[in-house]
Amino acid sequence: MSFNKRYKEMEMGAVIPACTGLEFKTGDWRTQRPVIDYKKCVECLICWALCPDSAIVRKGTKVEVNYDYCKGCGICSVECPAKAIAMKREEV
Amino acid sequence: MTKRDYKPLAKLADLPEENRLVSGHRMCAGCGPAIIGRLATLAVPDKPIVINATGCLEVGTTFYPYTSWAVPWAHVTFENAAAVASGVVEALDKLSKEGRAKDAPVIAFGGDGGTFDIGLQALSGALERGHRFLYICYDNEAYANTGVQRSGATPFGAATTTSPAGKVIPGKQEWKKDLVGIVAAHHIPYAATSSIAYYRDFINKVRKALSQDGPSFIHVFAPCTFGWRFDTSQTIQLAKLIVDTRIFPVFEIENGTLKINFKVPNPKPVEEYLKTQRRFAHLFKPENKHLIELIQKNTNENWERLLRMEAAGKIF
Amino acid sequence: MATVQEARQKMMELTGDQAIAYGAKQAGIDFIAAYPITPQTIIVEKLSEYLADGVIDAKYINVESEHSAMSVVIGASLAGARGFTATSSQGLMLMFEELAVASGMRQPVVMAVAMRALSAPINIHCDHSDFLSTRDQGWVMMMAENAQEAYDQTIMAFKIGEDPSVQLPVMYSIDAFIITHNMENVYTLPDETVSGYLGVRKPIHRLDPDNPMTFGPLALYDSYFEFRRQQHDAMMNAYRVTKDVFVDYERMSGRKYSPLKNYMTDDADVLVFAAASTVGTARQAVRKLREEGVKAGVSGLTMLRPFPVPEVIETFSKVKAVAVLERMASLGSPAGPHYMDLASAVYPQLDVRMYDFVYGLGGRDIDSQMIARCAKTALSDAEHKRPNEVRFLGVRE
Numbered sequence: 001m002s003f004n005k006r007y008k009e010m011e012m013g014a015v016i017p018a019c020t021g022l023e024f025k026t027g028d029w030r031t032q033r034p035v036i037d038y039k040k041c042v043e044c045l046i047c048w049a050l051c052p053d054s055a056i057v058r059k060g061t062k063v064e065v066n067y068d069y070c071k072g073c074g075i076c077s078v079e080c081p082a083k084a085i086a087m088k089r090e091e092v
Numbered sequence: 093m094t095k096r097d098y099k100p101l102a103k104l105a106d107l108p109e110e111n112r113l114v115s116g117h118r119m120c121a122g123c124g125p126a127i128i129g130r131l132a133t134l135a136v137p138d139k140p141i142v143i144n145a146t147g148c149l150e151v152g153t154t155f156y157p158y159t160s161w162a163v164p165w166a167h168v169t170f171e172n173a174a175a176v177a178s179g180v181v182e183a184l185d186k187l188s189k190e191g192r193a194k195d196a197p198v199i200a201f202g203g204d205g206g207t208f209d210i211g212l213q214a215l216s217g218a219l220e221r222g223h224r225f226l227y228i229c230y231d232n233e234a235y236a237n238t239g240v241q242r243s244g245a246t247p248f249g250a251a252t253t254t255s256p257a258g259k260v261i262p263g264k265q266e267w268k269k270d271l272v273g274i275v276a277a278h279h280i281p282y283a284a285t286s287s288i289a290y291y292r293d294f295i296n297k298v299r300k301a302l303s304q305d306g307p308s309f310i311h312v313f314a315p316c317t318f319g320w321r322f323d324t325s326q327t328i329q330l331a332k333l334i335v336d337t338r339i340f341p342v343f344e345i346e347n348g349t350l351k352i353n354f355k356v357p358n359p360k361p362v363e364e365y366l367k368t369q370r371r372f373a374h375l376f377k378p379e380n381k382h383l384i385e386l387i388q389k390n391t392n393e394n395w396e397r398l399l400r401m402e403a404a405g406k407i408f
Numbered sequence: 409m410a411t412v413q414e415a416r417q418k419m420m421e422l423t424g425d426q427a428i429a430y431g432a433k434q435a436g437i438d439f440i441a442a443y444p445i446t447p448q449t450i451i452v453e454k455l456s457e458y459l460a461d462g463v464i465d466a467k468y469i470n471v472e473s474e475h476s477a478m479s480v481v482i483g484a485s486l487a488g489a490r491g492f493t494a495t496s497s498q499g500l501m502l503m504f505e506e507l508a509v510a511s512g513m514r515q516p517v518v519m520a521v522a523m524r525a526l527s528a529p530i531n532i533h534c535d536h537s538d539f540l541s542t543r544d545q546g547w548v549m550m551m552a553e554n555a556q557e558a559y560d561q562t563i564m565a566f567k568i569g570e571d572p573s574v575q576l577p578v579m580y581s582i583d584a585f586i587i588t589h590n591m592e593n594v595y596t597l598p599d600e601t602v603s604g605y606l607g608v609r610k611p612i613h614r615l616d617p618d619n620p621m622t623f624g625p626l627a628l629y630d631s632y633f634e635f636r637r638q639q640h641d642a643m644m645n646a647y648r649v650t651k652d653v654f655v656d657y658e659r660m661s662g663r664k665y666s667p668l669k670n671y672m673t674d675d676a677d678v679l680v681f682a683a684a685s686t687v688g689t690a691r692q693a694v695r696k697l698r699e700e701g702v703k704a705g706v707s708g709l710t711m712l713r714p715f716p717v718p719e720v721i722e723t724f725s726k727v728k729a730v731a732v733l734e735r736m737a738s739l740g741s742p743a744g745p746h747y748m749d750l751a752s753a754v755y756p757q758l759d760v761r762m763y764d765f766v767y768g769l770g771g772r773d774i775d776s777q778m779i780a781r782c783a784k785t786a787l788s789d790a791e792h793k794r795p796n797e798v799r800f801l802g803v804r805e
Contacts, residue, residue, distance in 0.1 A: 003157065007634035007641075012575065013514035014156050014627050014635050015613045018620040021116035021153070021160035029121060045104040049291055050328055052119065052126035054111040061105055069115035073122035073317075074325025087325075139617040143483070154625035164615040166486050167624035169509055172479035175471065179483025179491070180615060182467040183439050186489065192608065193488050196617045214479065217472030 026053065030072025032087045034065055040084035047076035047085060093185065093224065094195045098136050098299035107134050107295070110162070117160035119152035122324030124314035124331065125203070125230040127288050129153070132199060132228055135298035139163045140197045143180060145173035145206035148237040148316075149230060164196070171210040173200040174218035174227055181223045197302045198225040204245035205235040208269050219278035219307045226301040226308045229271065232316035240319040244269040247339075248390065249383050250371045252319075257374035262383060267390065275309045276345045276408040282308040284344035289332035293342065293353060300344075313340050321370030330368060337365045338395045339387075348408035350401045359395075362388045417595040417661065424587035425450035427555040427594050428494065428520045431562030433458050434602040438489035438609070440468045441477040445499040446532045447588040448522040452494060474499035478506035478519075485515040486623055488614035490566065492517070496584065497524035497538045504542065510577040511546025511639060513624055516569030516609075517577045519547075520562065523684065523735075524584040525770045533771020534584040536684065536735035540712075540745045542579070546639050548646045549713040550580040551683045553669075555592040557710075558582045560663060563597070566606050567653045573645040575612060583685045585771070601660055647714040667716030669708035672698065673723055676705030678787040680779055681746060682733040683709040686768070690733070693779035704783050709746065717753040724754055729790035730762040731782040733774075733801075737766045743798055761790035767801035774802060 011017075036047075043061035055070040056063050077085040101107065112133035119126040129149050133140055142165045144150040150167045153160040168176045177200035187193035202211050207229040215227060234252050235241040242252040248267045251257040255264040276283045281304040286294040294312060301308035315330040317323070322330060334340040338359045343352045363384060366372040375383050401407055422430060429451050432440070440459075442452035458464045467484070471477045474495050481491035495503065500521060510517055525535035543549060548568055552558040558580070565578040582588055613621055627635060647667075654665040671691050673679060680690045687708030697704040707723055707730075724730060734744030741748065747764040754760060763786040767774045778801050785799075 003630065005634075007637040010157075010631065010634050010638070012612065012638060013512065013623075014625055014631070016154070016157055016159040016622040016625055018159065018162050018622065019114050021155075021158040022114055024116040024118075024158050026116060026118075046291075049104050049107070049131065050127055050288070052121070052123045052130070052327075053117070054113065054115045054130060058109050060109075066115065071121035072324075073327070074323070075122055075327055078325045079328050139620065141487075141615050141617065151626050154622050156625045156627040156631045159622035159625060161622050162620060164617055164620045165622045166483070166615060168479060168482055168513070169505060172476060172506070175476035175479035176483035176486070178469060178471075178476075179439065179441070179480035179485075179489075180487045182469060182480075183484035183487035183489035183491075184615075186438055186465075186467050187487065193614065194617055213472060214476050217476055220472070221469065 025068045026071055027068045032072045032089050034076050034085045035088050037084045040082045042082045046079055050075055050079055096303050098303045100296040112162045114160050114162055117153040120318050122317045122327045124316055124327050125149045128230045128312055128314055131295055132298050133163055135295045136302055138197055140199045143173050143177040143200040145202040145211055146170035147203035147206050149201055151237055170206050172214045173202045175214040177225045178218045178223045181225045200227045202229055204231040205243040208244035208271050219280050222306045224306055228310045230312055230314040232314045232319055234319050236316050236319045249375050262374055262380050272311050279408055280307045282346055285311045285342050287313045287331045287335050287342055289328050322368055333365045336360050337362050339391050341398055348406040352402055362391055417597055420594050420596055421591050422555055422594045423589050423591050424555040424558045424582045426454055427559035428562050429454035431559045432492050433464050434599055435563055435566050435606055436603050437466050437492045439484035439491040440466055441471050441480045441493040443471050443474050443477045445496045447584045448494045448496045474503040478503040481517045482510050482515050485517050486615050488611045490609040494520040496522040497526055500538045507542055507545035514575040516575055518565040519579045521579055521581040522584045522588045523581045531770040534586050535769050539581045540736045543713055548576050548578040551709055551712055552580055552582045553685055553687050556594050559594050563602055564653050564657055568650050570609055571649045574642050574649050576642050586685045643714045667711035668719040668723055669710055670723055671706040673705035675703055676727050677703040678729045678783050679705050679707050679727050680731050680783050681707045686733055689776050690779050693776035697780050697783055715749050720753045724760045725758055727760055729786040731786035732762055732764050734766050735768045763789055763796050764798045765801050772802050
């Protein structure tokens with residue numbers, strides 16, 4: 001990843017404003033994706049809490065996978081107490 | 093000093109919805125420290141200020157011009173997270189009284205390398221001086237960020253890139269340093285261990301720690317899928333297994349009195365845990381079986397020792 | 409005799425260390441990190457006395473090493489505080505890692521250095537090797553000749569570092585024992601003058617929950633170089649800002665500062681170049697030389713970084729020879745640190761001949777006769793067009 005700003009255009013001392021990392025989509029890292037079966041989901045929020053990448057988005061107690069960032073680690077699938085998340089291989 | 097009193101949370105839904113460690117960071121899929129960074133900063137309603145030592149959590153999340161932190165965050169060098177945090181805490185105390193800054197809880201993160209080894213001096217000084225901050229050591233039992241070299245926290249028998257399992261020497265020959273013991277000997281209000289498999293325990297310990305009027309310390313076990321060689325989906329399972337084998341006891345020391353939080357009435361044998369990671373694979377060779385017995389013996393002795401400490405009342 | 413401005417100032421009897429502590433007390437520092445090392449100890453002890461008596465309202469942290477001293481000051485600065493610390497010799501070496509960090513993170517912390525020899529062998533006496541070893545780490549650096557200058561530079565340092573176009577850490581130095589522990593008459597400004605001049609620190613960025621920012625990220629090969637380039641600009645700005653601060657300071661105190669302190673240089677054939685307390689001894693040598701008919705002058709260095717190239721070229725253009733006195737042996741280098749700075753400044757514009765003399769290491773004394781001999785040697789060597797060779801003064805060879 002390179003960019004072309006000149007030194008005067010860059011922040012003094014490499015200070016960065018919050019959350020610029022959201023521009024970097026890590027979704028292309030994964031080889032498998034979690035799929036939530038909402039009929040089984042009990043809205044416990046465990047998948048949201050344990051996702052290392054904050055890739056499970058939470059609205060109240062409702063959850064949804066953000067495939068822009070999900071790296072396909074599979075933790076949500078293993079930890080879901082309702083067995084509501086299945087990991088599906090990504091198509092090549 | 094701003095009064096802080098965070099009561100334990102009942103449910104995950106009570107946590108803030110908006111993340112403080114956001115998506116887009118470069119840590120591995122299934123990274124234990126990433127979960128710790130997320131949950132620790134989310135544990136209290138007030139946005140904490142984070143001081144981060146060099147290591148996976150720092151390098152993986154801040155990469156000019158990208159940063160994955162939604163809270164004020166600073167990295168200085170490898171060994172001085174506790175010293176930098178000391179400066180921040182005291183400066184904020186003065187500046188907030190003068191209306192020149194807003195006070196906030198301060199959390200310092202250091203890996204096992206940056207805490208057990210190179211950061212031990214700065215940590216000791218900060219604890220002795222009694223600054224009001226929480227130091228979280230996320231322990232993935234090696235210098236993971238530089239290629240998984242051994243640290244003072246690497247367990248006995250583990251293979252790392254500087255303590256490989258070879259024909260003559262079967263992995264690390266030294267036992268893990270008892271860091272929480274060292275920390276508690278500084279007579280701080282609160283020191284604890286935790287495991288992210290028991291996320292409610294971890295979150296509430298962060299809340300309790302940030303409610304103290306002095307320094308607090310949490311040693312949290314952080315499985316490393318890349319360093320230990322296990323499937324990315326097993327991070328939480330391993331964090332549970334190490335507690336269930338009593339290898340990593342979960343306890344807290346509050347004002348000098350130790351209390352074991354999970355008694356683990358039916359502990360699993362250490363093999364159950366050791367067999368899940370390739371870094372211990374060499375221990376299962378016939379000539380190394382005695383090493384597994386040693387690990388089991390050490391685990392049992394350590395547990396007995398903790399029980400005696402718990403029974404002894406105020407010991408620090 | 410006192411100038412009009414000095415009449416309004418308080419004349420105090422202070423050692424170099426005490427003068428620095430007094431200046432720091434007046435400068436409205438928010439935060440002090442203290443770790444003792446001879447001969448800086450009096451600075452931190454005096455500051456703790458001020459604290460215990462309620463004279464200053466600052467956070468005073470007794471750290472467990474000099475590395476942590478610089479680390480806590482950087483932390484305090486990131487939170488928005490005005491930070492100060494002091495050290496010497498081995499302490500400066502221990503915090504060496506954090507020096508480039510303070511500069512790279514653009515934190516305008518201020519540090520006083522009592523210049524003392526480096527181990528090994530261990531030695532607590534005057535020697536510039538510690539201070540001069542840090543000259544590439546990105547700090548603005550000044551050298552004080554006596555306790556008066558130490559007091560003055562303490563105040564000026566904050567003004568220079570905190571300037572919006574600079575935002576760099578500032579170091580300044582005094583000679584171990586010769587200045588740190590010797591009592592002099594020091595004119596001190598009224599408290600309100602100093603606090604009026606410096607005000608309260610206004611950081612450009614700080615750790616603020618209402619405006620969260622990330623400090624100290626990883627910067628790869630596609631951005632790191634640009635940040636260093638920014639620091640170069642800041643250092644060049646520091647040259648202009650320091651001279652502006654000198655002008656302000658003269659207005660407030662009546663004392664004139666300049667990057668190079670010139671004495672009898674206008675018609676000189678040979679110059680003695682020196683730094684710190686040796687400048688005073690050199691002036692004595694030069695007066696003697698003048699009596700003997702040798703047209704000698706002294707150029708004393710005040711501003712080490714940024715190096716005052718225009719002043720050096722202007723001063724050296726009029727002379728035939730320069731005897732450069734160094735209190736550091738830059739082992740293996742073609743010449744000592746001052747010589748290398750000077751030679752880079754004057755080459756190729758001037759063809760003045762300069763000769764390097766290493767003196768005073770580990771506190772070995774230097775007197776005006778030795779300096780006078782150097783000046784004569786330099787003049788004679790220049791006449792015979794001899795090349796430079798590093799010579800040692802006062803060592804048993």
